Amino acid sequence: xxxxxxxxxxxxxxxxxxxxxxxxxxxxxxxxxxxxxxxxxxxxxxxxxxxxxxxxxxxxxxxxxxxxxxxxxxxxxxxxxxxxxxxxxxxxxxxxxxxxxxxxxxxxxxxxxxxxxxxxxxxxxxxxxxxxxxxxxxxxxxxxxxxxxxxxxxxxxxxxxxxxxxxxxxxxxxxxxxxxxxxxxxxxxxxxxxxxxxxxxxxxxxxxxxxxxxxxxxxxxxxxxxxxxxxxxxxxxxxxxxxxxxxxxxxxxxxxxxxxxxxxxxxxxxxxxxxxxxxxxxxxxxxxxxxxxxxxxxxxxxxxxxxxxxxxxxxxxxxxxxxxxxxxxxxxxxxxxxxxxxxxxxxxxxxxxxxxxxxxxxxxxxxxxxxxxxxxxxxxxxxxxxxxxxxxxxxxxxxxxxxxxxxxxxxxxxxxxxxxxxxxxxxxxxxxxxxxxxxxxxxxxxxxxxx
Numbered sequence: 001x002x003x004x005x006x007x008x009x010x011x012x013x014x015x016x017x018x019x020x021x022x023x024x025x026x027x028x029x030x031x032x033x034x035x036x037x038x039x040x041x042x043x044x045x046x047x048x049x050x051x052x053x054x055x056x057x058x059x060x061x062x063x064x065x066x067x068x069x070x071x072x073x074x075x076x077x078x079x080x081x082x083x084x085x086x087x088x089x090x091x092x093x094x095x096x097x098x099x100x101x102x103x104x105x106x107x108x109x110x111x112x113x114x115x116x117x118x119x120x121x122x123x124x125x126x127x128x129x130x131x132x133x134x135x136x137x138x139x140x141x142x143x144x145x146x147x148x149x150x151x152x153x154x155x156x157x158x159x160x161x162x163x164x165x166x167x168x169x170x171x172x173x174x175x176x177x178x179x180x181x182x183x184x185x186x187x188x189x190x191x192x193x194x195x196x197x198x199x200x201x202x203x204x205x206x207x208x209x210x211x212x213x214x215x216x217x218x219x220x221x222x223x224x225x226x227x228x229x230x231x232x233x234x235x236x237x238x239x240x241x242x243x244x245x246x247x248x249x250x251x252x253x254x255x256x257x258x259x260x261x262x263x264x265x266x267x268x269x270x271x272x273x274x275x276x277x278x279x280x281x282x283x284x285x286x287x288x289x290x291x292x293x294x295x296x297x298x299x300x301x302x303x304x305x306x307x308x309x310x311x312x313x314x315x316x317x318x319x320x321x322x323x324x325x326x327x328x329x330x331x332x333x334x335x336x337x338x339x340x341x342x343x344x345x346x347x348x349x350x351x352x353x354x355x356x357x358x359x360x361x362x363x364x365x366x367x368x369x370x371x372x373x374x375x376x377x378x379x380x381x382x383x384x385x386x387x388x389x390x391x392x393x394x395x396x397x398x399x400x401x402x403x404x405x406x407x408x409x410x411x412x413x414x415x416x417x418x419x420x421x422x423x424x425x426x427x428x429x430x431x432x433x434x435x436x437x438x439x440x441x442x443x444x445x446x447x448x449x450x451x
Contacts, residue, residue: 038085039092055095059088065095108156115153115161118145124168140179143169148189150197150206166197170205175213178308183220183301184323184391191217192329195336211337214330219310221345222298298371299352300324301345318376319369322391325349327399327411347408359414363421365392383425393418 036045036056048056055065122128122135126144129136146165153162194210197203301324304313327346334342350359356373357365367388368381375381385393396415400407 036085039089052096052099056092059091059095060085062088068095068098111152111156111158115149115158119161119164124172140177140181142175142177142179142181142186142190143173144189147173147193147197150193151200154197154200162197162201166201166203166206169194169197169209170203173209175209175216175307178306180304180306180313181217182304182323183217184303184320184326186213186217187326187329188391191333195329195332198336199332207336210333211339213307214333214337214339214342216307216310217305218341218345220301220305220312221348222301299356299373300349300369300371302371314371318381319371320388321353321365321367321369322388324353324369325392325395327395328402331399331402347410350408350410350414354410354414360410360417363414363417363419364389364425385425 045053055068058065117133118128118135121133122145124143124146125135126137126139126141127135128145147169150162150165150169153159153165191210191213194206194213198206198210300319302312302314303319303323304315305311306313325346327343327350330342330346334340352373353365354360356369357375359365364383366375366381367384368376370376383389396411396418399411400415
């Protein structure tokens, strides 16, 4: 008997495919959905949509999938009937390729539509209001939509549009503003947008803007606290410690991404980077300032920081788990700028969370935290993979993939613990039975049906 998440997903595939294939092949009996496991593993099958599963059932029975031009079916002698996978697997792959191409074309069409309107009506503004068609600076005038769209424009092949947007970012985007910004949102949208746009295009001005923003956000990081895995000065020295291992692995990863850069790029010879100098740490927290360390008891980055003054704020009185840890953007920037402190700050956050929540044992943490990393006493504080918790677990996976075997050992350990505990957090519900139960309750109170 199958158990666990994979078993439940596979059971769902059987429920969908069973009736479809059982009634689909009129002359030779039902086509077993188990034959699909010869083409894909069960996890992949469980990820397909109902329409895709319907198409596979049609192809397996000799029918043409609805609206498909890539799959041509011919009626065999004796009528339609189930066919062995080796006969129809090429048609199944052709159908998926066709569907992917149509989806890609539709996505590009949608992007062209929304971007042309933004460029015409609100270029450089934070957002475009869809009803009035007017641009507005709802995020302090930092060109949020434009910066966040840079990598999407490049990846979708809109290079002329990308160049116009990048020109604006290099010449008009100004972070020297007396403006409080959210650390998490600004990191994932502006910092991530600029770093990825530079990696894709090799335009040095974009990297300069990203580094300028990071320097202004850096005061958000608190002084390192004493942990079981204490950061030592040797970790900051070139050629020694785990930081060197991190940089070596990250270089190999980004070299794969950067293979298409031209040899004439201004940065073409600067990817063999040395570690950053300790004195270049913009936050000033990785220095031997004992007075500062004793005075500052905050262990996690606060929610907001002023881009001009560097003053930090805890506006809500609590911190969200999802907004404390943003390793990918900061570690990529650490590699590109040689500033090792950008990476160390993120690892320090994970160390604090592990000590306060026991992540290596429990696998997960509460979504609302105090500044010292421990659980906040609010009623809404709970374990959740949704809002206020989701990004933390996503970043564990991303950080592990980004650096692979050279990732922080704590990252790999916590991610492994989370995966092991995840199946115990899932609840299997018999939806039809639950609906009948709720319906009976509703009828007993005078209601005729459940909406």
